[in-house]
Amino acid sequence: MRAFLERRSLRRLLITLGVVATVELMTGPPGSNQAPTSGFSGSFGESASFFGLFRTQRWVTFFAVALVLWGLTNFWMANGARVRQRTNLVVSRPRELSQRGPVRWGFALVLLVVALLLPHIETAAFWESAMVTYIAIYILLAIGLNVVVGFAGLLDLGYVAFYAIGAYTTAWVTGALPTPALFHHPLNPFWAIPIAIVIVMIAGVILGAPTLRLRGDYLAIVTLGFGEIVTIFANNLYGITGGSLGTKPIPHPSIHLGPLKYVWGLTPVPYYYLTLAFVVLFLVVFSLLERSRIGRAWTAIREDEVAAESVGINPLKFKVMAFAIGAASAGFAGVVTASADTYIFPSSFTLQFSINILVLVILGGMGSIAGVVLGAIIIQTIQAYLTHSPPAGYQAQDLYIYLGALLITMMIFRPAGLLPSRRRKREIALSEVSHEGHLDEVLTGDDT
Amino acid sequence: MSDVIFDVRDVTLRFGGVVSLNDVTLHHLRGEILAVIGPNGAGKTSLFNSLTGVYQPQEGSITFVGRNEKSVSVIGRKAHRVASAGVARTFQASRMFSALTAFENVKIGAENHHGFGVVGAMLRGPRTRRDDRLSDERTVELLRFVGLTDRANTIAASLSYGERRRLEIARGLATNPQVLLLDEPAAGTNPSEKVELTNLIRRVRDEMGVTILLIEHDMKLVMSLAERLYVLNFGSVIAEGTPEEIRANPVVIEAYLGSSATQAGGS
Known part of the structure; x- marks a missing residue:
């Protein structure tokens, strides 16, 4: 729980709320000449379904989404490196496989059959x-x-x-x-x-x-x-x-x-x-x-x-x-x-x-x-x-x-x-470091 | 003078009002290791760029005697055409294809870039495949020659300075040149790399039969390597001779150390 009350975590909450509010406005009803604020109030106040469970105002739904997103980012920030390391074994393998000729051709063939x-x-x-x-x-x-x-x-x-x-x-x-x-x-x-x-x-x-x-x-x-x-x-x-x-x-x-x-x-x-x-x-x-x-x-x-x-x-x-x-x-x-x-x-x-x-x-x-x-x-x-x-x-x-x-x-x-x-x-990584000056950290080295 | 490889006569290069090369005349013999030295801003790199077609001097002539004794005028030719005539070069701040591996860097040099051959490349015809194999073999050979075999699959940007210099030399040699122009090859290398580099340059000449033209600041390296030197100052040739002659030449000492030094030495 303490992790959620850190400054960095609270800043992420503000960013998430901002992004979600923007999406809310973007997807909300349009305004009109007669009532310029109707688009704004409608975007937040309009009644909408809460994931099909019950009906409530739009902002409640979006606020819930924002909280879930915030929780997920916090979890990722805390445990992401470990998760990535563990899944690497699984995730990185298809790329290695795709380097091999027959596998790549086989994959292309499967895609072609699907396309046909x-x-x-x-x-x-x-x-x-x-x-x-x-x-x-x-x-x-x-x-x-x-x-x-x-x-x-x-x-x-x-x-x-x-x-x-x-x-x-x-x-x-x-x-x-x-x-x-x-x-x-x-x-x-x-x-x-x-x-x-x-x-x-x-x-x-x-x-x-x-x-x-x-x-x-x-x-x-x-x-x-x-x-x-x-x-x-x-x-x-x-x-x-x-x-x-x-x-x-x-x-x-x-x-x-x-x-x-x-x-x-x-x-x-x-x-x-x-x-x-x-x-x-x-x-x-x-x-x-x-x-x-x-x-x-x-x-x-x-x-x-x-x-x-x-x-x-x-x-x-x-x-x-x-x-x-x-x-x-x-x-x-x-x-x-x-x-x-x-x-x-x-x-x-x-x-x-x-x-x-x-x-x-x-x-x-x-x-x-x-x-x-x-x-x-x-x-x-x-x-x-x-x-x-x-x-x-x-x-x-x-x-x-x-x-x-x-x-x-x-x-x-x-x-x-x-x-x-x-x-x-690699080119993008190189051009980024050449502006910042720590080449060796980003370069992965051997390309075998 | 049938064994001249570069014949530079009265070359003047200006950028607006700035005279970068002033009436430069020099010749370079086939099979020779020639060095051009001079203080900063003397016009050494301008001379290099004029010899490789990157700059177009306003006056004078530069004749390159390429394969089969064929004379080619460098002025008025694009850099890539000068390169394919048999002039290879390295750059002062080494210019690699940084995101490619050492192997790919050299292979690009080894490949024949003339003619189109798009259809061949698209269909991967037998000729394309054979050419590809030949450039692979040449690349392996050159990487071994410069001692980068175990770095073949390393991307160029993560090589050390010394390795990059050697890779650049290999890329230049891959184009099968008559002459190799080296622009400050020892810049940024450590003493042991310098010794290696000196040996490598000598081997390029002795084993590959490629003529060498060198710009260098490191006097020790120049004096031990070059057989003949030209000294440039303010865009003009002020002296020419063997390392011993240059070392004893009062004009050169003045250019490098200032006029009071010669007076002090003279009195």
């Missing part, structure tokens, strides 16, 4: 389409941006541009734009896949070659500008893109290759499998790249560009390469979106979208493919769930409050992300 069976397990119409539009597309985008941000260390705030270019290329190739189609012969969206990927990669080179000479913040600003330019072009070039009214309908993809015939229709499940195939393809390709000499050159540039140059690495070449390769998966995601949604509008390709993808990458763990995929799955599932069955009083833009809070919490407790890459984790 998923449409048969969850058959609600909403979730079938959400698996494509909310999750698979975002995995593609996140792993692509991860190549740029995580591997090469280039902050790209205009990643949506490549997604938009992929989508508009699909519209162009299939003849859904006011401009005549490529070769004046509308193609099936299936053939738009290679064309869009190539065009998006070329766009990556065109954007990258002049801008990647810049470093850090400057690069971020220029990419931000590029993202905006593409959206504004799409919005204003009525004669080419159809402007803000969007495109004409884009047909569904189909294959007619000799005996092989398949038409993707309105049902989302075939799209799921198409996207899954490409997700697996990009995952394999990107993880092989990461482990190749190209991945190592990216790491070298990210860590020390001058030193990288001194061993003969051309930084510009490898950065442009990262841009183009990272753009490829966004290009494919654009094709799927365009053909699954039938219409595309410039208003879907906003700065907010680029930021959302960046959040997935940062939350999952920059530079870690598994982390980024996990981040995308978690965040996008939450988002889909909130859209599908919103809790009382939830509004679409509330999501960003929660995402922001989650991001801040992550930056404090797990700055390298959910499943950080080992290199990134």
Whole structure:
């Protein structure tokens, strides 16, 4: 009991109460012009269920939650080290196992089987389409941006541009734009896949070659500008893109290759499998790249560009390469979106979208493919769930409050992300100590 | 002069109104251990950066005679192209890829960074695999050469100063250079590490046949290692010669100790 009355413990109580009160206000009823304080009083005074047991005022429930949280933090502060030590044996083992080749492949295989069976397990119409539009597309985008941000260390705030270019290329190739189609012969969206990927990669080179000479913040600003330019072009070039009214309908993809015939229709499940195939393809390709000499050159540039140059690495070449390769998966995601949604509008390709993808990458763990995929799955599932069955009083833009809070919490407790890459984790640890000056304490030493 | 590896003629490097190198002319013979000394701010590191393409001098010419006797003009070339022509270097404040292991640091140097080979890298084709194995072998060999075999899996940031210096030398050698430029390799090392380093530098020249250009403050190390020296002061070459000649040169003594010292010595 004495532990609870210490100053540090009481300070934690105040912090917990503050956080809980903020959440209470955030989730409470909105105010109004007539009664400006009604939101405030309602947030605390409104009657609510006490975990389904009985009804009482909201503040009682939240106060109880705060007390429980405070108790838990006190317990953790007192006994955390011991608990962590004891669970370490259990917790650290999966990581060791995941280092071994066959185990990792086996694990990947199990995940793949689960992914293949998923449409048969969850058959609600909403979730079938959400698996494509909310999750698979975002995995593609996140792993692509991860190549740029995580591997090469280039902050790209205009990643949506490549997604938009992929989508508009699909519209162009299939003849859904006011401009005549490529070769004046509308193609099936299936053939738009290679064309869009190539065009998006070329766009990556065109954007990258002049801008990647810049470093850090400057690069971020220029990419931000590029993202905006593409959206504004799409919005204003009525004669080419159809402007803000969007495109004409884009047909569904189909294959007619000799005996092989398949038409993707309105049902989302075939799209799921198409996207899954490409997700697996990009995952394999990107993880092989990461482990190749190209991945190592990216790491070298990210860590020390001058030193990288001194061993003969051309930084510009490898950065442009990262841009183009990272753009490829966004290009494919654009094709799927365009053909699954039938219409595309410039208003879907906003700065907010680029930021959302960046959040997935940062939350999952920059530079870690598994982390980024996990981040995308978690965040996008939450988002889909909130859209599908919103809790009382939830509004679409509330999501960003929660995402922001989650991001801040992550930056404090797990700055390298959910499943950080080992290199990134070390880099962050190193940059932290280099400001504080006690290198030896944080460095773990051997890396075997 | 067919065995010259670096031919520097009338090089002037300015930063705005500040003249960092003033009409510097020097030559470096193949297979030689050459040292450049001088007080702080004399322009030694500027000279290094000009030789490696990091700085672009406004006047003069720098010719590097690389593999197969091919002359290359350094001025106007990017640093990475100078590096791939056969000029390796270390840095004054050692610049490692700190979050990578010693092995990875050297391997990055050993890898061929020319051509694209993206497809090969993606598909892990037989050529990629063979190249990978070759750079692994070269890395192991170089780590053994500099005596860091047992530190191969240690991350670079937790190596000692002396070890970092040696690792940097290994990374430079991994690029298969003609000449290795060492920018104050002994800075921050203890006496026993200094002896090791002196031996290592000599072995680099004798066993690997790599020409050495050295900037150093530690006079004992320079005098025991270098075969010929240039002395820079205020961006100009003020003396050139063997260690014995330099030690006896009144101009050098003046630059290092001030003019009254020479007067006192002379009278």
